[in-house]
Amino acid sequence: MARFSLFGAADTSRRIAEADSVAVIGLGRFGSSLALELMGGGTEVLGIDLDEDLVQALNGQLTQVVRADSTKQEVLQQLAVDEFDRVVVAIGGNISASILTCSLLLNLDVPVIWAKAVDDQHGLILEQLGVHHVIYPEKDMGRRVAHLVRGAALDFIEVAAGYAMVKAPVPARIVGQRLGDTGLRKTHGVTIAAFQHDGEWRNADNDTVLQPDDTLLIVGPTRDAENFAQLR
Numbered sequence: 001m002a003r004f005s006l007f008g009a010a011d012t013s014r015r016i017a018e019a020d021s022v023a024v025i026g027l028g029r030f031g032s033s034l035a036l037e038l039m040g041g042g043t044e045v046l047g048i049d050l051d052e053d054l055v056q057a058l059n060g061q062l063t064q065v066v067r068a069d070s071t072k073q074e075v076l077q078q079l080a081v082d083e084f085d086r087v088v089v090a091i092g093g094n095i096s097a098s099i100l101t102c103s104l105l106l107n108l109d110v111p112v113i114w115a116k117a118v119d120d121q122h123g124l125i126l127e128q129l130g131v132h133h134v135i136y137p138e139k140d141m142g143r144r145v146a147h148l149v150r151g152a153a154l155d156f157i158e159v160a161a162g163y164a165m166v167k168a169p170v171p172a173r174i175v176g177q178r179l180g181d182t183g184l185r186k187t188h189g190v191t192i193a194a195f196q197h198d199g200e201w202r203n204a205d206n207d208t209v210l211q212p213d214d215t216l217l218i219v220g221p222t223r224d225a226e227n228f229a230q231l232r
Contacts, residue, residue, distance in 0.1 A: 020044065021063070023084045025070045025101055027054040030116060030137050031090030035062055048079065070101040073108070082108035089115040089131075095122050102131050147222075153229040154215065164222040165193075168229035170210045180206025190220035190228045 020043050024035045027049040035045045039062060047065040049055055055067045068075050070091070081087060087110050091098040095118065105113050106129060114133040117123030123134045147156040147164075155167040174182050185191055192204045196215040202208075210216070218225050 021046065021084060021086075023048065023079075023081050023087045024090055025049070025081075025087065026090035026092065026098075026116070027051070027058060027065070028090065028092055030092065031088070032058060034088060034090060039063070046079065046081070046084070048081075071097050071104070073104045076104055076108060081105070082110060084110065086112045086114070089113065092116055092118050098122070099125055099129070102126055102129055106130055147226065153226065156226075158222060159219075162222050164220070164225045166218045166225040166229050168216050168218060170195075170212060170214045170216055171228070171231035172212070173231065175210055175212050177209065178206060179204060179208045179210070184228075188220075188228045189224035190218050193217050193219050 022035075022038055022043055023046040024031050024038075025048045027035065027047050031047075031049070032054070035047050035058070038045050044063040047055070047058055047062045048068050048070055049065075050067065050069055052067050055065050058065045066079060068079060070076060070081075070089075076082060082105075087105055089098055089101050089105070091101060098115065099122075102113060102115050112133070113131050114135060115126050115131045117126055117134050117136050118138070123136060126134045143158065144156055147153060147158075153166045153168050157165045159165055174184070179192060192208075194201055194217040195204050195208065195210060196202075196217075197211060197213075201217075204217075218228055220228070
């Protein structure tokens with residue numbers, strides 16, 4: 001893993017693009033966290049930012065990290081960004097740079113573009129441009145934390161509007177029963193997809209019998225899943 005100047009970086013970028021790889025443009029808190037998480041999962045990452053300090057901070061931690069201006073098409077082409085199947089535009093502090101970068105990537109026919117939006121208006125513009133996936137990290141995190149604060153859930157992920165996956169303790173009323181005998185889907189509108197016992201996650205089925213110290217992974221309509229997580 002190394003840091004490269006713009007010049008001479010194209011060959012390395014092309015090699016990365018041929019692997020299981022992602023280009024991340026914008027290496028602030030969100031972009032750098034995303035890039036490092038991808039690296040930790042075995043995905044090669046080309047990181048790009050105009051800020052020298054941010055580039056230096058990730059030196060040696062990404063497959064390739066380059067100080068460059070993503071609002072210039074020739075720069076994107078020199079770095080072979082157009083040869084990546086997936087590009088994340090994580091620029092947040094400069095909305096015009098985010099929009100222009102996304103527009104250039106679309107013109108270069110990048111197959112899948114994810115872009116961070118700082119507010120609804122920014123997100124609307126990105127959607128109108130044709131960006132494939134618009135994400136709202138601050139809003140989404142605020143919503144997730146609100147759900148955690150509201151109830152007894154240990155973790156919460158809204159997988160779609162109105163539908164969630166919730167991690168929660170086992171309600172005492174179903175301990176020792178076969179899940180198939182509890183009628184949870186009918187009475188509470190949820191499904192227990194998996195459970196953690198002695199530190200190991202396992203798929204749940206009708207014959208599963210839960211213990212008091214187990215942890216559940218509940219899926220269902222958001223309100224139903226939250227209500228179930230609060231049962232004792």
